[in-house]
Amino acid sequence: MRHPRRRRPFGFTLLELLIALAITAAVVTLMFAGFALIGKSQARNQLLMERSEHMLVVSQWLGRKFDGLRLLGRTDAAQSVLFFNGNAAGVLWVAPLPERGDGGGLYVFRASPLRHEGGSIDLVVEALPYDGGSMSLDWGVALRETLLADVRTLQWYYQDGRTAAWTRTWESTRKEFPARIRLEIGDERGDWPPLVFALARAR
16 A cells, blocks of 8 residues: 655745745845945935036136126226236136126126135135226125135136246236136045136237
């Protein structure tokens, strides 16, 4: 007589359950790791987009103001000089505000660093209504706007149109504009690509 074959009970054995749980845990771990990478990637892309927008805003704003440069003179210590000068930290010039239309007027602009007590530095732009060549430059009453907060690098250069040489200073006694202005700037994420502005009034 043949012994009847024992049937396997329905369901999973303990070993099969442990293997299934281990596989499920591994899959869940991989899924969460993938979600974390996606989240970090999105956050990094958002920071890059915000940084690019800052670069674009600063470049476009300064470009519009430099395009409107006015060749105006002023009196400084009984000497006639140009209403334009610059050094490694900043630059001063006259341009209209707004850039287009008849609703505004000429302003004296100054782009310079503003140092805070905590040690941080902002790139700010100040503006005074232009009131002739004998006006006093009282920056205490000027309009002020922060162009870029927490600047780590800030360096201005000026190109001589005759020699093509770059210099860190441009004296108002030269009575001519530089051919180009270059701004090297950086933030907490590193240096920006140099911003170069060709001055149409210099040609």
